[in-house]
Amino acid sequence: MKNIVEIISIFVCILLVISCTREEALQVTVDFSIDVFNDDFSIPVDVVIFNRTKGAETFEWSFEGGTPATSSVKNPGIIRYEQKGNYTIRLFATNADGSEDSKEINIQIDDPVAINFTANAITDNFPPAQVRIENNTTGGNSFKWTFEGGVPAASDAKDPGIVTFADPGDHKITLEASNGLETETLEQTITVAPNLIVDFDVEVAFEDDDFQIPANVIIQNTSVSATSYQWLFSGATITNATEENPEVTFNQSGRQTITLTATNGKETKSTFKEITLFENTNLRTFENMKLGINSSHTANITGAFFSINNRQVYTSQQTTPEVAPDIDLVFFALNSSFIQNRFVSPDRLDITTFPALSGAPHTKVINTLEDCNCSASLSVAQFDGMQDDTLLSGLTIEETPEGLQPFDDSIIPRIVLFQTQDGRKGAIKIKEYINDQNDAYILVDIKTQKE
Structure with a gap:
């Protein structure tokens, strides 16, 4: 009897243990979430898995379209998607008590928004300029255009077509393209040419x-x-x-x-x-020309060399080898007393204190008409009244020893005649002797044939 009681007691204890063990069996509750890096759902997309599952001992992950495609670890880390699509992330978890559970999350992976467009004038960029807009954006499904100063001023169409800009200047064209998750902006400037000006x-x-x-x-x-x-x-x-x-x-x-x-x-x-x-007079006139004395020319204050073709007076420093062949007249005065003055040929500077000019031409000169012992004659009144080259054309310019002699300032005005190497005849009227010490000069008018 006693043995039977003990056996029954042991059996009851075993039932109680089994009953307690079943009450403590664990249930699997699957829970996880995802986080997309930078909220950027355009490929490539990196997704981080956060596993908060409870009671599980085994994990079966599947990442449709992802890399890796599967995993059996509790925390699979980062999953990468490189193709556009709608994909499922699924976790199936179990434990030794036979409990199991699963969960799925869908994720939409999009192409990136690669924004691009061209804006080209159809014919030209003169106002009004018609500009054709071509949208080359990929990955976008909605578009917002603004056309600064254009008609139309805005558009939501993918391809807005032709926009007209009436006003000259720079105009901004702005495109916002979106795929619903990200938005890109691109701005270009087109320039409309100024209005036509004829002048x-x-x-x-x-x-x-x-x-x-x-x-x-x-x-x-x-x-x-x-x-x-x-x-x-x-x-x-x-x-x-x-x-x-x-x-x-x-x-x-x-x-x-x-x-x-x-x-x-x-x-x-x-x-x-x-x-x-005006009618051609074949006469060129230079008025109020200043020609300096020796010291002024040498000090580069007022030049003594004159070029008819260049219409310029040159000082010593300005008379370069390139200029020398163009010099037609040279005035030489020793000092400001003007007791000895003369015009000399550019190739005969040996009778002056000026250095020789290489390549200088020869100009015939008559300094003293009153003593020249020559046939040439021209009065001050004739000089002043000269309207063409008729008088000059009729002159015969001959160089004589008497005519080449220097003159003083006793005769005012004085007429000096010359003939350039290329045959042009001319006259100089000395109007005034300006005594400014070392910067002294004479004031002259010159009339010469153009050809």
Whole structure:
């Protein structure tokens, strides 16, 4: 009897232990979350897994479309996605008590927004400029355009087509492209050319600055936003009337008109200017020219060398080897007392204190008409009344020992005659002797043939 009781007691204890063990079995509760780096769902996408599962001992991860594709560790770390798509992340977990659970999270992976567009003028950029917009963006599904100063001013279309800009200047074109998760912005500037302006400057060539015909005229076209030109000249010869800057020779005296018509295909405008030309006298006049004495020339204050072609007085320092062949007249005075003065040929500086000029031309000179023992004659009244080269053309310029002699300041005005190496005849009227010590000079007018 006692044995039976003990056996029953042991059996009851075993049942109690089994009952207690079943009450303490663990349940698996799967829970996890994901975090996308920088909230950037455009490929490549890196996803971090945060596992908060309870009661599990084994883990079976599947990462559809991801790398790695599966994992059996509790915390699989970072999963990378490199292809666009809608993917599932799934965890199935179990334990030794036979409990199991699972969870899925869907993730949308998008292409990156690669924003790009072109804006090109259809014909030209003259106002009004029509600009064709081509959207080359990839990965975007919504678009917002703004066109500064354009018509239309904005658009939500993927391809807005043609936009018109009426005003000259810079205009910003801005595109915002989005895929719902990220937005990119791109800005470009298009420039509309200024409105058409038609204008030009007129300048006679250096050798024709007396406006005597035939006169070569230099045209400087200053038009803006023009593409083609049509010139019209009265009293002139022109080789090409459609050049931007034509070369023009006027052969008729009087008031002449220059007309320019220019276009850019959208606008056409015209303008004109007038120029007054004179009959050719073959006489060139220089007034109030200063020619310095020896010390002034040498000190580079007032020069004593004169070039007719260059129309310039040169000091000692300015008379370079390049200039020497252009010198036509040389004035030499010993000092400010003006008791011994003369004009000499540029190639005969040996009779002065000036150094010789290499390559200088020969100019015939008559310093003292009153003593020259020659046939040439020209009075002050004839000089002043000279309107063309008739008197000069009739002169015979001969160099004589008497005519080459120096002169003093006792005769005012004094006429000095000359003939350049290329045959041009001329006269100098000495009007005044200015005694300024070492900077002394004479004041002269010069009349000479142009050819």
